[in-house]
Amino acid sequence: MAKVIGLTGNEAIAYAVKQCDVDVIAAYPITPQTIMVELLSEYVYNGEINAEFVCVESEHSATSACVGASLTGARVFTATASQGLALMHEMLYIASGLRCPIVMGVANRALSAPLNIHGDHSDMMGSRDCGWMQVYAENAQEAYDWIIQSFKIAEDPRVLLPISVNIDGFILSHSMERVEVLEDEDVSRFLPPRKPVITIDPAKPITVGALCLPDYYFEMKRQQVHALNESYNVIREVNKDFESFTGRRYDLLETYGMSDAEAAIISLGSTAGTAKAVAMDLRDEGKKVGVIKPWVYRPFPDEDLIKAVGDAETLAVLDRACSFGAPFNALCSDVVAALYRYGKSSVKVFNCVYGLGGRDITPTDIRAIFNEALEAAKTGIVKEQLKFIGVRE
Amino acid sequence: MLVEVRWHGRGGQGIVTVSRMLAQAALLDGKYVQAFPEFGPERRGAPVTGYTRISDEPIVIHSQIYNPYIVVVVDPTLIGNVNVTRGLVPKGLIVAHFDKSPGDLRKRLDPYDAKVYTVNAMRIALDILGRPIYNTAMLGALLRVTPLAKLDSLIKVIEERFPGPVGEKNVAVIKRAYEEVQGDE
Numbered sequence: 359m360a361k362v363i364g365l366t367g368n369e370a371i372a373y374a375v376k377q378c379d380v381d382v383i384a385a386y387p388i389t390p391q392t393i394m395v396e397l398l399s400e401y402v403y404n405g406e407i408n409a410e411f412v413c414v415e416s417e418h419s420a421t422s423a424c425v426g427a428s429l430t431g432a433r434v435f436t437a438t439a440s441q442g443l444a445l446m447h448e449m450l451y452i453a454s455g456l457r458c459p460i461v462m463g464v465a466n467r468a469l470s471a472p473l474n475i476h477g478d479h480s481d482m483m484g485s486r487d488c489g490w491m492q493v494y495a496e497n498a499q500e501a502y503d504w505i506i507q508s509f510k511i512a513e514d515p516r517v518l519l520p521i522s523v524n525i526d527g528f529i530l531s532h533s534m535e536r537v538e539v540l541e542d543e544d545v546s547r548f549l550p551p552r553k554p555v556i557t558i559d560p561a562k563p564i565t566v567g568a569l570c571l572p573d574y575y576f577e578m579k580r581q582q583v584h585a586l587n588e589s590y591n592v593i594r595e596v597n598k599d600f601e602s603f604t605g606r607r608y609d610l611l612e613t614y615g616m617s618d619a620e621a622a623i624i625s626l627g628s629t630a631g632t633a634k635a636v637a638m639d640l641r642d643e644g645k646k647v648g649v650i651k652p653w654v655y656r657p658f659p660d661e662d663l664i665k666a667v668g669d670a671e672t673l674a675v676l677d678r679a680c681s682f683g684a685p686f687n688a689l690c691s692d693v694v695a696a697l698y699r700y701g702k703s704s705v706k707v708f709n710c711v712y713g714l715g716g717r718d719i720t721p722t723d724i725r726a727i728f729n730e731a732l733e734a735a736k737t738g739i740v741k742e743q744l745k746f747i748g749v750r751e
Numbered sequence: 752m753l754v755e756v757r758w759h760g761r762g763g764q765g766i767v768t769v770s771r772m773l774a775q776a777a778l779l780d781g782k783y784v785q786a787f788p789e790f791g792p793e794r795r796g797a798p799v800t801g802y803t804r805i806s807d808e809p810i811v812i813h814s815q816i817y818n819p820y821i822v823v824v825v826d827p828t829l830i831g832n833v834n835v836t837r838g839l840v841p842k843g844l845i846v847a848h849f850d851k852s853p854g855d856l857r858k859r860l861d862p863y864d865a866k867v868y869t870v871n872a873m874r875i876a877l878d879i880l881g882r883p884i885y886n887t888a889m890l891g892a893l894l895r896v897t898p899l900a901k902l903d904s905l906i907k908v909i910e911e912r913f914p915g916p917v918g919e920k921n922v923a924v925i926k927r928a929y930e931e932v933q934g935d936e
Contacts, residue, residue: 533787628813635812
């Protein structure tokens with residue numbers, strides 16, 4: 359039987375990790391993720407989870423400890439944000455390259471300089487090409503649900519890759535919401551202990567992460583690409599399994615109103631929720647708008663995205679991070695690439711950068727974006743391909 | 752229906768706590784909720800706000816609250832110093848910790864067509880708790896003014912959060928504020 363409790367995003371992630379029977383947690387606290395780490399260390403101290411909490415001196419060490427632990431076959435969790443994720447950068451590639459199925463909670467936060475502790479996606483977008491799977495939650499419930507699913511996805515022998523579950527800093531990490539949590543036994547049934555393929559063991563020594571020059575390095579990278587391609591189906595399988603346990607349906611992406619939408623917003627995370635709220639109002643007014651929310655950003659769900667776009671004529675793609683100097687920002691670049699790849703380059707696209715450093719995006723802002731997208735669908739003309747929402751210029 | 756509440760107080764007065772307790776009580780009644788602080792660094796003694804959303808339907812909106820239906824002023828020294836009625840929707844409600852009548856507060860706030868309610872939360876807190884901790888009193892006053900959650904649900908939340916005598920005293924505070932809050936209608 360499920361029970362309903364009030365949890366912030368940070369609390370929801372910590373609660374889920376507690377139920378996932380992790381063996382090792384190595385993490386360093388950083389705003390706005392701090393509470394995640396505090397709670398987990400408390401759970402370990404109280405004996406609520408039988409795990410080793412490694413108190414590290416930096417995020418670089420946190421990931422290093424996680425890599426070592428994961429290679430022994432342990433179930434491993436870490437968490438970070440912003441500068442912490444940036445400091446992990448080197449080790450992120452090692453985790454994916456050594457095929458460590460680490461799960462990481464990230465309370466997304468802006469990067470310095472200037473110093474800012476509020477929510478945006480600069481941190482995770484900076485880690486976009488590290489070979490990690492990336493999931494973005496819209497609310498605390500999704501954060502809870504994806505953590506539990508993430509261990510199963512990452513640890514699947516067809517995948518064996520690390521995964522991050524992202525929540526918008528403060529907006530989700532510090533907001534309490536209604537969360538339906540599973541009983542511990544149900545989580546155990548859904549997620550049995552990890553079955554590692556190869557482990558490091560002093561009794562049977564093996565070499566891991568050896569020097570790998572032009573003769574084999576490329577093949578190793580090709581295998582990572584293969585594993586990410588395999589992960590699409592593994593994610594779908596785990597989603598189906600999770601639905602049978604909970605009744606809550608997940609997929610690579612979620613759509614709202616897309617069956618007849620002329621214009622749509624594509625957004626990650628909590629903003630997709632606000633976009634849905636505005637889309638509901640606009641649809642009541644007879645305007646055909648929709649929302650596409652990729653739950654999974656890496657691997658990018660291009661095939662599902664193209665299906666979801668359907669006959670929509672205009673897409674407004676919202677990015678909460680700047681890819682300085684790029685023609686479009688991260689999410690929009692991927693959307694445009696997917697459209698081109700599937701022969702749908704006639705779909706009109708514009709890119710809206712919003713919410714940097716935690717600036718709020720309001721329903722009024724989103725309504726204006728929808729109206730501009732509808733106007734472009736009607737006239738066939740995109741007025742501005744790259745917009746900055748709510749900035750003083 | 753979605754109801755949005757803004758809490759005004761000072762850092763250290765338990766504004767986040769009451770914004771969450773209201774949400775937790777509504778959660779027990781089967782509602783959907785959000786409770787969040789003013790995002791960012793916390794500074795003891797500085798004016799702060801907290802927010803609660805309550806709805807019968809799932810809440811998908813995640814922007815901040817600009818036009819609350821209800822404003823609760825926990826710290827009376829903010830009146831006149833902070834624009835507590837900012838963005839309040841027409842026919843909204845103001846529930847304030849204030850030692851004079853709603854009519855007197857109305858003169859200080861000029862709140863257009865909002866309904867104004869006051870309660871002397873400090874006196875209740877000093878009488879029952881013996882300490883100037885008056886955030887929970889405002890919860891009792893609020894639930895009398897508008898039934899966002901059942902009083903019994905709130906009492907359950909308080910008893911769980913503060914087991915033993917502290918909880919019992921806070922329940923007494925809530926009940927007395929519930930009785931004593933006055934409106935200017």
